[in-house]
Amino acid sequence: MNKTREVLLDVRNLRVEFKGKSREPFxxxxxxxxxxxxxETFGLVGExxxxxxxxxxxxxxxxxTAGGEIYFKGRQINGRIPKELxxxxxxxxxxxxxxxxxxxxxxxxxxxxxxEGLYNTKAYKDESERKAKVEAALLAVGLxxxxxxxxxxxxxxxxxxxxxxxRAFVMQPEFIIADEPISSLDVSIRAQVLNLLADLQRxxxxxxxFIAHDLSVVRFITDRVAVINKxxxxxxxxxxxxxxxxxxxxxxxxxxxxxVPDPIEEKKKQVIAYDPSQHNYTVQKPLWTEVTPGxxxxxxxxxxxxxxxxRA
Amino acid sequence: xxxxxxxxxxxxxxxxxxxxxxTAIRGASLNLYAxQTLAIVGExxxxxxxxxxxxxxxxxxxxxxxxxEIMFEGQDLAKFKHDKEWSAIRGCKIAMVFQDPMTALxxxxxxxxxxxxxxxxxxxxxxxxxxxxxxxxxxxxxxxDAxxxxxxxxxxxxxxxxxxxxIAIxxxxxxxxxxxxxxxxxxxxxxxxxILGLIRTLQERYNLTVIYITxxxxxxANVATAVAVMYAGDIIEYGTSSEIFYNAQHPYTWALxxxxxxxxxxxxxxxxxxxxxxxxxxxxxxxxxxPRNPLALKIDFVERPPYFQVSPTHYARTWLLDPRAPKIDxxxxxxxxxxxxxxxxx
Amino acid sequence: xxxxxxxxxxxxxxFTLANYDASLGERTGYSNxxxxxxxxxxxxxxxxxxxxxxxxxxxxxFTFVQPYLPAQRDPNEINxxxxxxxxxxxxxxxxxxxxxxxSIGQDLWARIWTGTRTSLGxxxxxxxxxxxxxxxxxxxxxxxxxxxxxxxxxxxxxxxIPTTIVMTLMAYMxxxxxxxxxxxxxxxGWVPVARFIRTQVVIxxxxxxxxxxxxxxTPASRIITRNLLPYLVSVIMLRFALAIPGAxxxxxxxxxxxxxxxxxxxxxxxxINEGRQLMMIPTMRYQLIFPSIVLxxxxxxxxxxxxxxxxxADPRNHV
Numbered sequence: 001m002n003k004t005r006e007v008l009l010d011v012r013n014l015r016v017e018f019k020g021k022s023r024e025p026f027x028x029x030x031x032x033x034x035x036x037x038x039x040e041t042f043g044l045v046g047e048x049x050x051x052x053x054x055x056x057x058x059x060x061x062x063x064x065t066a067g068g069e070i071y072f073k074g075r076q077i078n079g080r081i082p083k084e085l086x087x088x089x090x091x092x093x094x095x096x097x098x099x100x101x102x103x104x105x106x107x108x109x110x111x112x113x114x115x116e117g118l119y120n121t122k123a124y125k126d127e128s129e130r131k132a133k134v135e136a137a138l139l140a141v142g143l144x145x146x147x148x149x150x151x152x153x154x155x156x157x158x159x160x161x162x163x164x165x166x167r168a169f170v171m172q173p174e175f176i177i178a179d180e181p182i183s184s185l186d187v188s189i190r191a192q193v194l195n196l197l198a199d200l201q202r203x204x205x206x207x208x209x210f211i212a213h214d215l216s217v218v219r220f221i222t223d224r225v226a227v228i229n230k231x232x233x234x235x236x237x238x239x240x241x242x243x244x245x246x247x248x249x250x251x252x253x254x255x256x257x258x259x260v261p262d263p264i265e266e267k268k269k270q271v272i273a274y275d276p277s278q279h280n281y282t283v284q285k286p287l288w289t290e291v292t293p294g295x296x297x298x299x300x301x302x303x304x305x306x307x308x309x310x311r312a
Numbered sequence: 313x314x315x316x317x318x319x320x321x322x323x324x325x326x327x328x329x330x331x332x333x334x335t336a337i338r339g340a341s342l343n344l345y346a347x348q349t350l351a352i353v354g355e356x357x358x359x360x361x362x363x364x365x366x367x368x369x370x371x372x373x374x375x376x377x378x379x380x381e382i383m384f385e386g387q388d389l390a391k392f393k394h395d396k397e398w399s400a401i402r403g404c405k406i407a408m409v410f411q412d413p414m415t416a417l418x419x420x421x422x423x424x425x426x427x428x429x430x431x432x433x434x435x436x437x438x439x440x441x442x443x444x445x446x447x448x449x450x451x452x453x454x455x456x457d458a459x460x461x462x463x464x465x466x467x468x469x470x471x472x473x474x475x476x477x478x479i480a481i482x483x484x485x486x487x488x489x490x491x492x493x494x495x496x497x498x499x500x501x502x503x504x505x506x507i508l509g510l511i512r513t514l515q516e517r518y519n520l521t522v523i524y525i526t527x528x529x530x531x532x533a534n535v536a537t538a539v540a541v542m543y544a545g546d547i548i549e550y551g552t553s554s555e556i557f558y559n560a561q562h563p564y565t566w567a568l569x570x571x572x573x574x575x576x577x578x579x580x581x582x583x584x585x586x587x588x589x590x591x592x593x594x595x596x597x598x599x600x601x602x603p604r605n606p607l608a609l610k611i612d613f614v615e616r617p618p619y620f621q622v623s624p625t626h627y628a629r630t631w632l633l634d635p636r637a638p639k640i641d642x643x644x645x646x647x648x649x650x651x652x653x654x655x656x657x658x
Numbered sequence: 659x660x661x662x663x664x665x666x667x668x669x670x671x672x673f674t675l676a677n678y679d680a681s682l683g684e685r686t687g688y689s690n691x692x693x694x695x696x697x698x699x700x701x702x703x704x705x706x707x708x709x710x711x712x713x714x715x716x717x718x719x720f721t722f723v724q725p726y727l728p729a730q731r732d733p734n735e736i737n738x739x740x741x742x743x744x745x746x747x748x749x750x751x752x753x754x755x756x757x758x759x760x761s762i763g764q765d766l767w768a769r770i771w772t773g774t775r776t777s778l779g780x781x782x783x784x785x786x787x788x789x790x791x792x793x794x795x796x797x798x799x800x801x802x803x804x805x806x807x808x809x810x811x812x813x814x815x816x817x818x819i820p821t822t823i824v825m826t827l828m829a830y831m832x833x834x835x836x837x838x839x840x841x842x843x844x845x846x847g848w849v850p851v852a853r854f855i856r857t858q859v860v861i862x863x864x865x866x867x868x869x870x871x872x873x874x875x876t877p878a879s880r881i882i883t884r885n886l887l888p889y890l891v892s893v894i895m896l897r898f899a900l901a902i903p904g905a906x907x908x909x910x911x912x913x914x915x916x917x918x919x920x921x922x923x924x925x926x927x928x929x930i931n932e933g934r935q936l937m938m939i940p941t942m943r944y945q946l947i948f949p950s951i952v953l954x955x956x957x958x959x960x961x962x963x964x965x966x967x968x969x970x971a972d973p974r975n976h977v
Contacts (some may be wrong), residue, residue, distance in 0.1 A: 057887055060873050088385040090875035103866040107693075107888035120875035154589040158358070167870070186355035187527045191571035192583035198581065213501065216530070220573035220582075257505040259530025261572055263553050264652065266533040271505045328697060330976060602676070611672035636673045 007037040008073060008175055008207050009059070015067030016054050028054045030231040031068070033288065034059045036175075041201065041208040043222030043239065045215055045254070051231040052211045053098075056177045059209075060095050061086075072175070091121050094168035098180040102158035104152040110163055111148040114138065117171045137170035138163075141196055158189030162196065169200060182217065194221060194231045215258050219243055224294075227251045230276075233288075237295035247307040250274050279303070316343040317521060318489065323390065325359075325545075330416040334592050336362045338600075339380065339618075343487070345522060349512075349552075350580035351532040353568070354542035356587050360525045363542070364491050368388070368406050369398035372528075373627065383578040405436045406481035411494040413474035417466040422473055423477045424462030427484060434485035449480040452517075454510055472503035476510065483514065490515075491523045496531065508535055529572060533557065538625075541565050544590050544600035551626030558653030560646060561620075561628040563608070564601045570645040583643055599631070607632070607640055694971065697892075700970035707966030710959035717955060721778065724771040733768040733924050748942055757948050760932055766948060768807045773924035774952055780836060780925070784843045784908075785901035791844075791892065792851025797882045799852060800859025813853060821846040825908070829917035836919065843908050851897060858890050892971030899964025903957035910953070926953050 014032045017025040029051040036042045046052045057063040057068055058078065070078040077089055094117075097103035104113055114134045117123075124130040135145040141162040152160055161181060168176055178197065182190040198221065200206055212218050218225055219239055226236040227250065235248040246252045253274035260266055279286070284300035291297055291307055299307065336359045344350055367382060369392055371553050382389040385405070392398055410416050418426060423611055427564035428446045435511040437445055450458035453476040466474055475495060482490060491510065494506035512535065524535055529634075532539060533553070540550035541564065549562040560566055570583035571574065575610055587604040590596055599605075602612040609631050619631035631637055640651075702708055724730060731737065737746045737759060745763035749755055757766035799809040828842035862868065863886065871881050887894075906926060912918045913927030914934075921928055926949050933946030969975055 047502070057869070060874055062869055064688045065431045087875070090873075095870070095873045097866045097870055099866055103870050105871070105885050108884060112884075116876060117874035120877070135630045151693070153693070159588065164870070167874070171874075187529065188355050188571055188585045190570055190573065191582040192586070194573060194585050215501075216574040220578055227834060253502060259501075259504070259528065260535045261529035261533045261557070261569070261574055262652075263533045263536075263557055266530075268442050269534075271502075271509075274502070330691070331699070603679075606678040608678065609673055610674045610676045613676060614672065631673070634673065636669065638673065638675070 007035050007038040008038045009209070010071040010074075011035070011059075011068070012071070013068035014055065014058065014065060014070065014078075016051070016058050016101050017066040018062055025066075028231055029058070029243055031216050032231070033068075034226055034232050034233060034236060036207060036209060038174075038207055039201075039205060040223040041210055041221055042277075043225040044209060044211045045213065045218050045220040046228035047213055047254075049230075050228045052213075053179055056095065056209065056230075056302070059177060060093055061089065085143060087121055090117065091123065091171050092173050093175045093177070094171050094173040096161075096164050096168050096176060096178045099184045100164060101139050101156050101184070103164050104160055106152055108151075109148065110138075110150055110152065113152070113163060114148070114170055115166050116144045116167065121171070123171070133170055134166075137166040140169060140200065141166045142192070156189075157185055158192055161185055161193055162187075165193070165196060165200075172204075172205070175207045175209070177211070179211045180213065181210075183213065188215075197221070203277070211311060215243075215254055217258060227254065234298045235296065241292075241295055244296070245311055247291060247295070247311065249278060249298070314345060315630060317384070318342075318344040319347045319383045320363075320367075320382075321381050321383075323363070323382060324378040325362055325371065325375060326378045327372070329373040329374065329593075332593050335595075336375070336545050337366075338596070340542070340545065340547045341380075342540060342547060342550070344523065345538075346521055347519065348538050349522045349536050350522065350538045350540060351516065351526060351536035352540045352542055353529065353532055355527055357544075357592070358542040359545040360542045361493055362545075364408075364493065364523060364525055367489075367491065367575050368402045369395070370402070370408070398617065403430065404485040404625040405483075405487055406489045406491065407487040409475075409478055409482050409490065409492045412498050413471060413478045414466070416478050417474060419466050423464055423469070424464075427477065427480050430481045430484035430583075438536060439634055445484075446480075449483055450477075452483065453477070453480045453552065455480075455505075466584045467599075470503075471499050472506060475499065475503075475507055479507075479510065479514070483518070486518060486634075487520070489521045489523065491525070493525045494527075495524075497526075497528070504531070511535070524604060529568070530574070541568070543647065544596065546600060546629065547593060548601070548630070549626075549629075551622065554653065555623065555626040559622070559626070560649075561622055561626075561633060561640075562601075562630045563605045563632070565628075566642050566646050567605075569649065570643045575645050583645065599629075609637060612617050669879040691976075693976075694972075697967075697970045698977040699753055700975050701966055704875070704966045704970070706806055707963050710927045710962045714959040714963070715954060716886045717774070717952070717959075721771050721775045724768075731765040731768045733764060734922055735765070736763045737765060740765070748936075748945075750941060751944055758944050760945055761936065766929075766945065769924045769929060770926075770949055770952060773926050773929050773949065774956075776919070776923060777909060777926040777953075778835065778902075778956070780839055780843075780909055781902040781905040783840050784847060784905035785898055787844045788847040788851055788901055788905075789898050791848040792893065792897075793855050793887070795848065796852035796855025797886065800856035801863055801878055801882055801886070813849065814835070816846070816849050817853075819846070825912060826915065826917055829912055834918065834920050836923065839909055839919065840914065842912070843905055846906070847901075851901075854897065855890070855894075858893060859886055862886060892968050895971070896964045896968035899967070905955065906956065 010032050014029055016029040017027050020026045020306060024129055032055060035104060044052045045053065054063055058065050065078045069076050072089065072093065075085065075149065077085065113136060115130055118130055118133060124133060125158060134148055138145050138147060143162055152163065182193050185193060201208060209216065210222055222239050224237065225239050225242050226233045229250045235242065235251045245256055253272045256270065256272040281300060286298050286300045288296055288298055289304045291311060297304065297307055320340065320342045321368050322339045322341055323337055324335065324339055327334045327336055340363060342624060362371065366377055367389060369377055377390045380390055383517050388563065417423065424446055427449055431442045431445050447458045447462065450461060455461050455473065455476055467518055469477065493655065496507050499507065509530065511522060514520060524531065526532060536553045538550065539556040541556065543564050549556065549560065549565050556565065560569060567585045571585060576582045585604055590600055597615050598616055599612040602608040611631050616629045617629045617631045619629050620625040621627055738744065739746050746759050747761055747763050749759045751758040755765055755767060757770060760766055796807060812883065824846050825842045828845060829838055832838040868881060868885050871885055909918060910927040910930055911926060913931045919925050920928045929949040930946065933949060936942040937946050
């Protein structure tokens with residue numbers, strides 16, 4: 001596991017604030033650090049309001065950062081950056097959005113929607129090359145090329161989400177942030193989109209950051225998972241390790257609450273409630289500690305000692 | 313022979329949409345028994361919401377029940393024409409809880425008044441008697457600080473608390489049947505567990521029969537005693553929870569279970585159902601799932617399958633159960649689940 | 659259907675696996691919904707709106723066709739009676755003059771149609787100007803966050819200047835003519851439109867499809883023209899439809915306070931004004947009634963049509 005893998009994305013002490021009505025800005029992301037390696041699928045799991053979407057949007061520069069740095073292939077991409085770097089990021093980092101009903105421009109044809117990024121970065125020589133790229137992208141996501149001349153409302157939710165994937169994919173990115181891409185889809189369609197993402201990754205060497213709130217789905221597709229609560233990452237580990245040995249009480253609570261489609265298991269399950277006040281951080285401040293290789297947890301010295309014992 | 317408290321038989325519901333007729337429910341039948349927790353599972357467009365809305369007379373104005381009967385307490389609800397006829401049933405004997413608690417509550421009135429309004433509407437209680445009942449309801453749904461909360465507005469509550477208020481309004485009249493339309497989809501996982509637990513508690517305390525409409529099979533596994541699977545406006549399989557999960561018979565149910573990431577094996581592609589549900593404006597010949605079914609028989613395109621009995625509580629609408637049909641091997645996930653079934657039955 | 663007439667072999671064949679064609683499943687989802695044809699269909703269902711459309715069309719066509727009809731008089735010509743050689747003043751409506759004549763003998767029929775042409779022209783010119791400038795300013799104001807505070811402050815100043823005073827000042831300073839009126843109404847007319855557009859843009863600017871466009875690097879100008887404005891077409895059409903009678907009404911008002919067009923350019927404004935002066939004499943009321951009816955028809959028609967179109971363009975009504 002300790003091979004020297006290329007770090008594609010390096011997030012250090014990221015802080016994102018939103019100005020609210022009161023004087024104090026609302027801190028959505030508070031001192032978050034993690035790395036994503038090339039070729040892996042990195043999962044970021046949390047409940048609503050935890051800040052996971054904000055992190056994704058900060059990476060693609062939709063949200064502004066209030067502190068910390070984000071490095072992509074060694075170069076800093078948050079804050080003010082030169083135009084060429086901005087262009088490069090637009091091509092190399094793309095995003096898939098959550099709600100297929102809201103993430104496509106209803107008044108534009110699928111052709112324009114998929115080509116939008118190409119127009120912006122002028123990534124084609126002439127009209128025929130652009131059309132060819134659009135066709136290839138639509139085929140790659142399992143849609144028929146004739147769909148290019150239609151409008152989004154003529155398609156089902158699953159097909160629309162696939163159009164969203166085509167839109168990101170046509171740019172030939174290296175890194176795709178998938179922000180809850182299947183949460184708004186019907187259960188039977190989720191498998192289609194998950195398989196599609198896995199295929200594209202395998203064929204084109206993509207790296208994913210998969211943002212979700214459903215731990216059980218994340219288990220299936222991710223290599224490593226980070227659990228985020230109220231703007232802070234509380235635990236990070238390889239997926240199977242996290243499920244086998246959850247250390248942080250929030251992670252345990254989350255795992256116990258996720259419904260599993262198996263009646264026998266469900267009847268046996270006990271839901272563990274998470275109480276934030278169980279942490280006493282007045283004397284010992286919480287630190288981001290590596291308990292076992294690759295398995296990090298947020299806790300103060302006493303808690304980490306506890307976790308190490310339970311892990312051993 | 314136990315009588316069902318609600319019996320829907322061959323119900324057909326149509327809508328007039330943009331000048332054309334859409335058949336949302338195509339001859340669906342369902343029996344609901346007292347004390348059951350029935351989960352109606354289906355993707356969007358399958359008709360699960362429409363079907364249950366017809367039990368409380370809340371179909372959109374461009375929809376109507378074309379044929380069939382819905383027997384409840386000796387009355388045929390399918391024959392109701394005016395809102396007046398529904399007033400004794402809707403909210404009172406059969407209550408509904410919807411998905412989004414924010415839009416179900418009036419943001420401009422205190423929640424206490426909203427609950428009390430429901431109490432006064434369906435009973436003779438007024439004034440302080442109604443208020444006492446309201447406070448009792450609030451405590452019932454787990455809102456402890458009832459008197460203080462009575463005077464608060466919806467925006468002062470979190471999502472889970474709001475859903476509790478909505479449940480309290482639904483319980484105001486002590487209904488016999490509670491229909492919950494995706495009650496936890498908009499909520500976080502931890503809150504979802506609480507709300508499902510709450511409904512279970514209320515069910516035991518008040519002898520409620522509950523219908524859950526959902527597409528989340530995890531929720532179904534948690535709450536349901538009986539499951540009905542809907543596809544393209546028809547109930548294609550129904551049975552007890554164990555029977556549906558561990559001994560499914562219809563290819564659509566197989567596909568549904570096989571495509572769940574929770575049951576998938578990492579690194580291998582999930583079984584996914586290709587294509588999209590059929591267009592309900594057009595007439596559907598044969599089995600509606602046939603075009604998307606790799607295991608379809610030729611007869612699936614010709615004639616609609618009848619219900620075949622698998623057990624006294626388990627029925628499925630698939631030609632594969634016909635004695636003349638070939639023996640088909642279900643997908644790997646289903647075979648794996650069948651092994652559990654044997655254990656359950658024993 | 660399985661029938662007894664089928665042979666056992668045919669029955670057996672039905673129970674074999676069918677050939678599976680994956681693309682069949684992909685095609686069945688197509689819904690064939692067209693936004694604009696649904697809009698038109700819902701609009702046509704509203705009989706009041708259709709009636710107004712018909713009336714307005716007839717009116718419009720007639721105002722342009724009228725001068726080319728035979729036996730039409732010049733609107734400014736003072737008609738002299740051949741017998742008495744005196745001006746045919748205040749002749750009530752009849753065979754000779756369908757709408758009668760005014761106090762100096764001009765044919766009201768010709769004056770009304772000419773006046774309608776003039777007023778409609780002014781109305782459409784002012785409305786077009788106001789809506790165009792309003793959209794440009796409002797869209798930039800709503801979308802570009804850095805300019806929000808600056809433009810809001812400018813708006814607060816402009817909004818507090820009574821438009822009536824601005825209009826009267828401009829009309830007073832410049833000589834009375836059509837262009838004066840258009841300028842006077844255009845100087846402040848765009849401000850409420852800009853405010854309205856800005857509000858609408860703020861509502862939709864953070865929707866996911868706009869975030870997606872930003873993520874793809876689309877510049878603000880193209881986001882405004884291809885993502886935002888197409889969504890606002892229905893509300894823009896409504897504002898436009900209401901702006902036309904609004905401008906005509908403003909013209910009537912300016913004429914009322916003496917700052918309108920000179921009498922040799924007939925307009926609904928000065929026709930109504932002239933008629934108002936004779937309002938108290940019953941036999942001469944026709945001079946007020948006819949132009950008022952025309953103005954009312956125009957105003958009501960635009961109002962009803964504008965609202966009906968706006969309702970029809972809302973996708974939630976496409977049922």
